[in-house]
Amino acid sequence: MRWIRIFDTTLRDGEQTPGVNLSGEEKLRIAKQLSKLGVDVIEAGFPATSKGELNAVKKIAENVHGPVIAALARAVKRDIDAACEALEPAERKRIHTFIATSPVHMKHKLRKSPQEVKRAAVDAVEYAKNFVDEVEFSFEDATRSDRDFLVEVGEAVIEAGATVLNVPDTVGYATPEEFADLIRYLRENLRMKHVELSVHCHDDLGLAVANSLAAAMAGADQIEVTVNGIGERAGNAALEEVVMAIDTRRDFYKMKTGINLREIARTSWLVSIYTGIEVPPNKAVVGANAFTHESGIHQDGVLKERSTYEIMNPEKIGFQTKIVLGKHSGRHALRERLRELGYEMDEERLNRIFEAFKELTEKKKVVTDLDLLALMEGGLRKDDKTGIEMVQISHGLAVVSVRYRNRSITIHSFNGPVDAIYQGINSLMGVNAKLVDYRLYGVTEGRDALGEAIVRIRMGDGIHTGRGISTDVLEASLLAYVNAINKARRNGNGFDSSGEDYS
Numbered sequence: 001m002r003w004i005r006i007f008d009t010t011l012r013d014g015e016q017t018p019g020v021n022l023s024g025e026e027k028l029r030i031a032k033q034l035s036k037l038g039v040d041v042i043e044a045g046f047p048a049t050s051k052g053e054l055n056a057v058k059k060i061a062e063n064v065h066g067p068v069i070a071a072l073a074r075a076v077k078r079d080i081d082a083a084c085e086a087l088e089p090a091e092r093k094r095i096h097t098f099i100a101t102s103p104v105h106m107k108h109k110l111r112k113s114p115q116e117v118k119r120a121a122v123d124a125v126e127y128a129k130n131f132v133d134e135v136e137f138s139f140e141d142a143t144r145s146d147r148d149f150l151v152e153v154g155e156a157v158i159e160a161g162a163t164v165l166n167v168p169d170t171v172g173y174a175t176p177e178e179f180a181d182l183i184r185y186l187r188e189n190l191r192m193k194h195v196e197l198s199v200h201c202h203d204d205l206g207l208a209v210a211n212s213l214a215a216a217m218a219g220a221d222q223i224e225v226t227v228n229g230i231g232e233r234a235g236n237a238a239l240e241e242v243v244m245a246i247d248t249r250r251d252f253y254k255m256k257t258g259i260n261l262r263e264i265a266r267t268s269w270l271v272s273i274y275t276g277i278e279v280p281p282n283k284a285v286v287g288a289n290a291f292t293h294e295s296g297i298h299q300d301g302v303l304k305e306r307s308t309y310e311i312m313n314p315e316k317i318g319f320q321t322k323i324v325l326g327k328h329s330g331r332h333a334l335r336e337r338l339r340e341l342g343y344e345m346d347e348e349r350l351n352r353i354f355e356a357f358k359e360l361t362e363k364k365k366v367v368t369d370l371d372l373l374a375l376m377e378g379g380l381r382k383d384d385k386t387g388i389e390m391v392q393i394s395h396g397l398a399v400v401s402v403r404y405r406n407r408s409i410t411i412h413s414f415n416g417p418v419d420a421i422y423q424g425i426n427s428l429m430g431v432n433a434k435l436v437d438y439r440l441y442g443v444t445e446g447r448d449a450l451g452e453a454i455v456r457i458r459m460g461d462g463i464h465t466g467r468g469i470s471t472d473v474l475e476a477s478l479l480a481y482v483n484a485i486n487k488a489r490r491n492g493n494g495f496d497s498s499g500e501d502y503s
Contacts, residue, residue: 001256004246005222006239007041007198008034010271011060012072013236014226015045017277019437019456019463023487024056026274030227031060036342037267038260039067039239040222043096046072047086048079054086061090068134070094075124084131095128096166097121098138101145101153118153122160129161136164136198143167143174143182151189164196164222169211172204172234176214183218198222201237203229208237213245216255227271228279228286240264240285240317248311265318266341269373276454276465278441285312291319325372327361341369343376363471364450374450374469386482388474391417402478404428418477425481433457433485440473453480459488 011027011034014020022030027045034042042064047054061069069090073079075097087093099110099121106112112120121137128135137157139150154165167186169179179201186197199215199222201208212223229238243259250256268286272279281288291314301308325337331354338345338353345353356375361367389401389408398417401410402424409427413420418438426433437456453468453476466484470476 001250001254002216004216004220004255004257005040005196005198006038006243006257006259007043007070007200007222007224008039008067008226008239009043009200009224009236010034010226010230010239012043012045013200013224013232014230014271014275016232017230017235017275019465020230020275020277021463021465022056022274023490024052024059027056028059028063030270030274031064033263033267033270033342034227035064035066036260037263038258040258041068041070041094043070043072043224045086047082048073054082057083057086058089061087061093065091068092068094070096070134070136073097073124073128075099075120077124077127080124080128080131083128087132092134093132094134094136094164095132096136096138097124097128098140098166099124100140101149102141103146104144105141114149118156121153122156125157125160125162134163135161136166137162138166138168138200140168141170143169143179144171147182147185147189150186154186154190158191158193158195162195164198165190165192166198166200166222166224167215167220168200168224169202169208170200172202172208174201174211175207176210179211180214180218183215183220187219196221198224200224202232203234203236206234208235209241209245212237212242213253216246217253227267228277228283230271230275230277238284240268244285244312244317261316262318266373273452273467276439276456276467278439278454285317290314325357325361325367326365327358329357329361329367337369338372338376341372341376360450360471371450374452386478388421388478391474393417400424402428404482417474421474421478422481425478425485429482429485431459431485431488433459433481433488435481436463438477440477451476453477455480455484457481457484457488459485462488464488 011030015022031042044060045053045057047057057071069087071083071086073083073095080095083095099117100106106117125135125137139145142150197220199212199220201211216223223242225239225242226236227239229235243257246253246255246257265286268279279286325333334354334357335350387403389403392399396414398413398420400417400420401408402421407428409424411420411424422435434457436458439454441452450469450471451473455466457464464484464487466480468476468479468483
């Protein structure tokens, strides 16, 4: 069994998904979960893009242990300096530098000759090698590059100290057969020494996972992925699909990874919550319908023998939920269950969560792990200072009274109760937030299920995502909106920084 390394770039390429803007704390929370998942490398971000991004990567480098922590840098010194500063606290660190090698990129984007690109690549790797032992070099747009030029640049950067060569299908152009042939060509023509060969595939033609697996069969050592396949344009190869293909068809691939499969569902859930990107129900491996059977023939087959229509056991990837807490459970039981789910907290936060938990048990007969995750990760009301006092709808007119910091306002709107709520919150919080996107989902099952509202608002010059969880969809909508405004406040966009956070 060949060992395939899993390089996760959810926090870098995944965050480049349009509309996604993760805070430093959210990135750290995901990074800790990726460590628990067992990825080999976490690409924590692109430090040169902003001071906030540099600090977020540094926080991950300080607090996440186990995986190699990588930071992206263009083939320029100032980017590499920023990456070095961000990675300084990490136990294991890697600088990932890149430059485009395709004719179209060199001519129109870089406006450099091939030899100038080669020189820049070598200089970047040599410079990065002064600071870290692991340097990964990427040929941007490799699949549209001249193969002999890839070999020429590859030999040069290996000589300069690169430890990993990454071959990206940057625009999702390749087919599995072409990509596998390219990897074989590089394997046969590069003097690889102890250098690993990596691949990074985009999904523009829906072939990212197939290309990644074909490359691994052709000799690639590392596959670069994102959770739920998020990323630029159509996204990247999905971690869960790559890993489960290797595990489910190990008879064919004869490969293995170090991924803790039981953490796949939880990781998918966290990334979906923090990014605000819903996992499509028909998504392979982690979609809501992945293990759902409606056809009578299928139902009959699964009931008689699961393997008739299920090639994966849902429990293997963490889809089993346990009912362990209820109305009579105490703080100790709640703390222990949350600890098992990966949450550590001080007494003040535990008390806050316990109050919300007890409020939930009044509305739900049983509280599942998914309910607890929703409470921990969604917008959650801390006290009674924020809420909805009254809703009336008559002849298309919604009349809503909203409370914030013990001040109330009544709003009339012909656009419905949610619009009235948001007008009221804008007035009470003294902001001018504009709703960009609003979505409502069922988080858990049953008549007493939790609902999740996800909103995107524009405040100042930024777009911010907020989430709210409640058994009442209007309350979930309110909490999501307040959560988004508080995020804008923390990022310095259009809100008095002295404001209190009720998200």
